[in-house]
Amino acid sequence: MAENTGTAHGHGRGSGRHTGHEHDTGHGRDAGHGHDVAADADRRWLMIALGVILAYLVVEVVVGLLAHSLALLSDAAHMLTDAAAIMLALVALRVAARPAGGAYTFGLRRVEILSAQVNGLTLLLLAGWLTVEAIRRLFTPGDVAGGPMLAVALVGVAVNLAAAWAMSRANRTSLNIDGAFQHILSDLYAFVATAAAGVVVLATGWERADTIASLTVVVLMVKAGAGLLYASGRIFLEAAPDGVDPDGIGAAMARRPGVSEVHDLHIWQITSGEPALSAHVLVHPDADCHAVRVGMHAWLREEHHIDHITLQVDHLPTAAHPTAGRPDDPHCAAPHGTTHYAASRAAANPH
Incomplete structure (x- = not known):
């Protein structure tokens, strides 16, 4: 099975509220067996x-x-x-x-x-x-x-x-x-x-x-x-594997329960047959970062056969927490590649 490691900063996982960010790296062990x-x-x-x-x-x-x-x-x-x-x-x-x-x-x-x-x-x-x-x-x-x-x-x-x-x-x-x-x-x-x-x-x-x-x-x-x-x-050249549509996967990630936005999405191959994915995921203020991360990791592994996964999961900024998920980092102001929004935000943030 896949191995997940995560670090969380803020009010703890049980509250479903994080002012920092949760970072996940996953590697499929099955591919390593034998x-x-x-x-x-x-x-x-x-x-x-x-x-x-x-x-x-x-x-x-x-x-x-x-x-x-x-x-x-x-x-x-x-x-x-x-x-x-x-x-x-x-x-x-x-x-x-x-x-x-x-x-x-x-x-x-x-x-x-x-x-x-x-x-x-x-x-x-x-x-x-x-x-x-x-x-x-x-x-x-x-x-x-x-x-x-x-x-x-x-x-x-x-x-x-x-x-x-x-x-x-x-x-x-x-x-x-x-x-x-x-x-x-x-x-x-x-x-x-x-x-x-x-x-x-x-x-x-x-x-x-x-x-x-x-x-x-x-x-x-x-x-x-x-x-x-x-x-x-x-x-x-770090291109996505043949047959893999990064925009399609990004849009599907944004439709996952609790997800508000996905950006800095990268999909590449370490070597032939070893796809990898990394992304910055923003979730709704009341969502559980840890649950979203675990669910998304399992979905990517089962539906898209990607085992090497790195996800940075943060809450969407709110009036109460204006800096959540938006640290003073230029990459968030100008994300690499397409930004994918949940349906509730897509109309207000056209691509």
Whole structure:
């Protein structure tokens, strides 16, 4: 269950009246249970995929050189980045598991997002290199041995299917692991395209089919690499998770019983799959700050699956308590982002 800690200043919780503010931080313990077990399982599946990739990489380089196949050599280069991506993911898993402490109050969880960015960038760089080589081969095609090319590609499909299956058993909600998986998946597509090119070369002798296959794979690599950079960039820029509407959540928070206003609402991800929320909540003068905070925390956790929650809860200023909830702090005079009001105040305070 979620853990709540709160500090209250004023007349005590029982009276439902606070002249100071109540601050809450909540972290879901359920997400932490079995984390070491899950990480060990992820490492095991990643190691299996890495072993499969490395074993076949050597075979593909040798046959690619003998067959003079750009598609095979480009697949081999891609498989090398696959192996590097998996090794990077393994390192990131180990580093990210270190406990928080010192200056790193969130720990080193975002190392996993750095790993995803590196994987996305290497896909784009490799796609650029293959594009240059493919364009050169379009004008000056070399001798391509269709038979060895087809045989190696078909075995490569099986190898990458095995690696992709092993990777799919790991936790792909982690952007780190998904980054390595995208490398494997795009390599699988490359082998399928190479096999098709081998059939064309054997049937027609048209050697440029090898180059067309490489360019097809380039498109898939750009798509996967750009997707990884976009997703990891959103996390580094503190954007709300995909599918989460901060304004919608803020408006719903303002409709909670006893709530008058919600501002300074921030929703972001610490790392993939770990959303966090903080907000300043003003409640009606006769409301119980503690009860509102506990209820809102439970609602956010159950309805929106957010466990890392920090709420500052204060009473709305009144004539008797003009400073309640409005300390001499510029952030309250000019809150960050949209201010959400309860229905009773929304007409008088248009957005």
